[in-house]
Amino acid sequence: MNDLEFLDCAEKLLLAVEQGCDRINDESDADIDAQRTGGMVTLTFPxxxxxxxxxxxxxxxxxxxxxxxxxxxxxxxxxxxWMDTKGAGEFFAGLSRYASEQSGLALTFTA
Structure with missing residues (x-):
């Protein structure tokens, strides 16, 4: 994978995270604040x-x-x-698990 391919795939991932937060906020009481700064997205829970x-x-x-x-x-x-480099699974499955743990709600993120 060259640099341009990486950036294309990675930008799609960050966009999917942001759109996932919007969808989750519309469908539930999760109230996740997603802030994007360049190549970083910060999700803040209530x-x-x-x-x-x-x-x-x-x-x-x-x-x-x-x-x-x-x-x-x-x-x-x-x-x-996107797969964990140490074999812990796929990105969106992990994000769903960690966001659910931190929010106390069953949250699902998808690509």
């Missing part, structure tokens, strides 16, 4: 806990920081999704 997702351009990775820890994801072209 209890003031946060999840931070940011692009690591030199490494071609997306990093996610949550109460559960820090996770690194790399695009897997064969699976057409």
């Amino acid at each position: 209890n003031r806990s946060q999840i931070v997702i940011n692009l690591q351009k030199p490494l071609h990775e997306v990093w996610l920081a949550a109460k559960a820890g820090g996770f690194h994801f790399r695009f897997d072209a064969d699976k057409a999704c």
Whole structure:
């Protein structure tokens, strides 16, 4: 994957996160505040806990920081999704799990 391909895929991921927050807020009482600054999206929950997702351009990775820890994801072209570099699963499944834990609500994010 070259730099332009990475940026294209990573921007789509960040947009999907933002759109997921909008959808979740419309469909539930989650009230997630999603703030985007360049290559970073910060999700803030009503209890003031946060999840931070940011692009690591030199490494071609997306990093996610949550109460559960820090996770690194790399695009897997064969699976057409972002996978944890240590085998912990797909990005949106992880984001859904960590956001649910932090919000106390069952939240689902999708690509």
